[in-house]
Amino acid sequence: MAASTSHKGKIKEVEELKQELERCRKENEALQLMVEVMTSRYNNLQTYIQEREQRTQVTVANKASQVFVKADAKDKSLVVKDGYQWRKYGQKVTKDNPSPRAYYRCSMAPECPVKKKVQRCMKEKSFVVATYEGIHSHPPNGSPRQPSSSPNRLATGFMPDVPSQDKDKTPFSLELNLSGSNQETRRPPPQHVPENYDSIEHRSIEEYVASLAKDPNFTVALAAAIAGSITDLAKSTRQ
């Protein structure tokens, strides 16, 4: 009867494997559903943001946006990888911060009016603060010094961002739009968005991050970002 028990054992093993397979299949389905829901939400958010940007492009053109970038405290270069090419045209030591402030102009297109100021955060030396002014008249990461061939690009404008290929190089970045008081067309800023740079400087980053985590809007945006990453990952694994 040894052959019979061995046969039964094999059958049991197969059953167990089948169950395991079924369990994995269900888990996979659940995950796929989750990814689909998150992708859908992400797309909705993207569409919403694009519509808003188009509606407020005139006011946005005059607003500065600040980006916090995590950088090595020992690294003095103040380089912020944001997908654009910048030409340094000045450096100043300001009164309120011992670290020098660097002034850059966008060099990807000669007519591009965008400028940025980069300065190491006084309290958190592992962060640098980049302040962007204006809207790019060309796409990011294009061929250098090539003016945009499409005039429609001028109307839409390009806000500073961190392109996917540079995300690995930039451990952390956080974009803030410095909204003025006369912006009826824009949603009122959430509690965690400070009015100006000074208010960021005078609070600790940890405190700021903690307040971010409590904000439901930020949680939604974070979920969307994660969904985007998952979608990208799923695409790359399929290839």
Added chain:
DNA sequence: CGTATTTGACCCGCGC
């Protein structure tokens, strides 16, 4: 040699 960066000089707005 062409291009990018550095850095002191200069300009301009603001407060006193």
Added chain:
DNA sequence: GCGCGGGTCAAATACG
């Protein structure tokens, strides 16, 4: 008017 501070210019320098 003067001084101060932030922003920009431009000659000198560095670099590939």
